[in-house]
Amino acid sequence: IFGNPWIFIRGVPAMKFLPPEGPPEVAFAGRSNVGKSSLINALVGQKGLARTSNTPGRTQELNYFVPDGYSGEGDDLPPAALVDMPGYGYAQAPKEQVDAWTKLVFDYLRGRATLKRVYVLIDSRHGIKKNDDEVLTLLDKAAVSYQIVLTKTDKIKAAGVPKLLAETAAKIAKHPAAYPEILATSSEKASGLDELRAEIARTVGV
Numbered sequence: 001i002f003g004n005p006w007i008f009i010r011g012v013p014a015m016k017f018l019p020p021e022g023p024p025e026v027a028f029a030g031r032s033n034v035g036k037s038s039l040i041n042a043l044v045g046q047k048g049l050a051r052t053s054n055t056p057g058r059t060q061e062l063n064y065f066v067p068d069g070y071s072g073e074g075d076d077l078p079p080a081a082l083v084d085m086p087g088y089g090y091a092q093a094p095k096e097q098v099d100a101w102t103k104l105v106f107d108y109l110r111g112r113a114t115l116k117r118v119y120v121l122i123d124s125r126h127g128i129k130k131n132d133d134e135v136l137t138l139l140d141k142a143a144v145s146y147q148i149v150l151t152k153t154d155k156i157k158a159a160g161v162p163k164l165l166a167e168t169a170a171k172i173a174k175h176p177a178a179y180p181e182i183l184a185t186s187s188e189k190a191s192g193l194d195e196l197r198a199e200i201a202r203t204v205g206v
């Protein structure tokens with residue numbers, strides 16, 4: 001699936017606008033500004049596919065991306081979808097908006113049968129914070145499998161990466177739905193991407 005162009009097919013502002021359950025999908029979750037949209041662009045090798053920004057709160061809907069070349073009609077469905085999610089933990093937005101995003105994110109994570117795995121992105125400089133832990137607990141309760149992906153490793157010293165991996169592994173040990181292997185990535189330096197592409201391909205079965 002990687003190596004061919006991907007396209008944006010749908011922005012979902014509320015559950016009723018989700019595409020019908022079909023191809024296996026994987027979603028990218030994490031705090032605002034952690035680098036979800038940048039990581040999707042780096043994985044597919046298309047800079048402007050998912051919109052990124054310095055300002056937290058850029059992605060406001062569930063954005064669906066699929067490999068190009070499928071009509072989406074009848075049996076001509078794409079083999080997989082990547083779902084970019086709004087970030088959590090962004091306090092500056094109006095409360096009603098934050099509440100609406102949070103509800104959408106949580107409803108989606110709990111209630112989507114074709115969601116095969118969630119990649120929970122953690123900023124290498126910050127590690128797992130309280131609100132990350134709440135999301136992990138929600139995923140445990142919903143029995144949704146997830147894997148931790150450290151982002152922006154270019155922002156920390158190379159020697160700090162093994163230590164961060166060990167600390168993060170210790171923190172997720174008590175989370176039953178967490179996949180034990182943690183991936184370290186940098187979208188900026190294109191590191192860790194092949195490992196993540198391989199995980200995604202395996203997860204969606206292509």
Ligand code: GTP
Pocket residue numbers: 030031032033034035036037038039051052053054055056057058059060085086087088151152153154155185186187188189
């Ligand atoms: P929201 O949609 O607001 O939740 O944010 P997001 O998680 O999608 O983050 P986004 O990809 O928009 O990136 C946020 C900022 O981090 C941008 O300024 C990116 O350029 C920067 N960024 C993303 N990935 C990396 C990385 O690997 N290294 C560095 N140095 N910066 C990165």
Ligand code: MG
Pocket residue numbers: 036037038051052058059084085
């Ligand atoms: Mg985004």
